[in-house]
Amino acid sequence: RNRLRARLEDTEEELYQERERRVYAEGRRREELEEAAEDMFVDAEKGSNSTDLERQVGDLEEEVEAATFCIGAVRVKNWKRNIQYTNLVAEQSVLRAEIENLQNLI
16 A cells, blocks of 8 residues: 555656646747847847848747747657656556555455
């Protein structure tokens, strides 16, 4: 019974850590994109010449393209993690049922 409780606690901790990782990764990527856009806006306000602005726009377009690729990769990872998450939730339910059955036997 103690092993089952320990497994249940480990499963719950894994679920919590996975949620935290997702939130942090999404927030960090959003911050990076906002910073890049803000930098471009600040440079434009300073009166940069049009060639410099065109370069910055090109750089930002590359950044957006890279971000789009990363988002696709993250979606695949999230899809795989969702499967793992679903499996962990299922395992958690099984463990809870086993604990309940053991408690009923006592």
